[in-house]
Amino acid sequence: MNKKRIVDNTESFYNRVLYYREQFHAYISDRYQAGWGINTASIFPASFSALEGQYIPACSTADNDNGLCVKYNQTPWGDIPASAYTVVPIPNAASPTHYRAQLVINLPDKNNQALKFEREITLQLFAQTPNIVLNDASNTVTLIIDRPDKAFAYDSLVKRSGDDSTLLGDWDIGGNYAVTNAKDYFIRNSDGTQKGVSGGLVEVFTATHGQWLPKPSCPTGSALVPSFAIKRTDNHSSYTLTGMNNAYMLTETATQIRVGLDVGAKAKSNGQGTVLHGGQVTVFFQCQ
Numbered sequence: 405m406n407k408k409r410i411v412d413n414t415e416s417f418y419n420r421v422l423y424y425r426e427q428f429h430a431y432i433s434d435r436y437q438a439g440w441g442i443n444t445a446s447i448f449p450a451s452f453s454a455l456e457g458q459y460i461p462a463c464s465t466a467d468n469d470n471g472l473c474v475k476y477n478q479t480p481w482g483d484i485p486a487s488a489y490t491v492v493p494i495p496n497a498a499s500p501t502h503y504r505a506q507l508v509i510n511l512p513d514k515n516n517q518a519l520k521f522e523r524e525i526t527l528q529l530f531a532q533t534p535n536i537v538l539n540d541a542s543n544t545v546t547l548i549i550d551r552p553d554k555a556f557a558y559d560s561l562v563k564r565s566g567d568d569s570t571l572l573g574d575w576d577i578g579g580n581y582a583v584t585n586a587k588d589y590f591i592r593n594s595d596g597t598q599k600g601v602s603g604g605l606v607e608v609f610t611a612t613h614g615q616w617l618p619k620p621s622c623p624t625g626s627a628l629v630p631s632f633a634i635k636r637t638d639n640h641s642s643y644t645l646t647g648m649n650n651a652y653m654l655t656e657t658a659t660q661i662r663v664g665l666d667v668g669a670k671a672k673s674n675g676q677g678t679v680l681h682g683g684q685v686t687v688f689f690q691c692q
């Protein structure tokens with residue numbers, strides 16, 4: 405399997421995990437609206453498979469074998485066992501105040517050199533995502549699904565039926581307060597511009613070595629944190645790539661950053677090491 409295909413497959417699985425998180429939240433939202441207590445274990449699915457059908461499309465064995473769909477518990481490295489999903493009491497089982505769910509996903513074998521690149525790409529992607537915890541000893545990542553914020557329970561302050569409570573325009577709250585459980589809301593950035601949360605507080609760009617990218621604005625009280633993942637490296641007819649690659653920030657100004665990509669290589673003619681710069685970098689801008 406070439407590197408591009410590995411990257412594509414890994415990015416596809418990463419996006420599927422993000423989709424799982426969204427569907428867990430959809431399940432929790434529906435349970436809350438149906439009257440289940442926000443601080444109870446029953447607001448979460450009893451099993452990972454409980455999402456299949458209504459929240460995650462079902463995939464038959466025949467369709468899966470024909471490459472038409474992916475099963476809900478399928479990863480590039482094997483199936484997620486039923487025991488990998490648990491609902492955990494917080495702070496402890498003796499006196500829980502609330503609960504959260506956890507889904508443990510096995511990573512590619514870290515001792516298998518053939519899977520080294522695939523594992524590195526997987527870790528680079530998951531490192532960008534809040535509520536995903538890496539356990540190097542067990543070679544797993546854990547997707548943590550928290551209950552909705554308690555403010556979610558206050559939606560009765562606005563009529564749940566919508567009668568006589570429809571907004572007549574955009575609700576501008578001045579940038580100092582938040583609205584929860586809305587279809588969308590906008591945060592005032594430190595420079596006065598607006599950032600829509602439905603689009604995410606993470607902005608993603610693709611760049612090449614030496615390319616300048618504009619810095620997105622961040623809300624007051626948070627700072628812009630860029631991170632980098634190698635999307636692909638270019639082969640060269642005169643060099644053999646060594647796999648020693650690095651994506652990073654070359655330099656920055658107040659409004660831009662310049663992306664760097666180093667690709668380790670050896671000349672085919674004499675074996676002398678050098679650094680190439682061909683390829684693409686995925687840049688993540690996150691306000692933290």
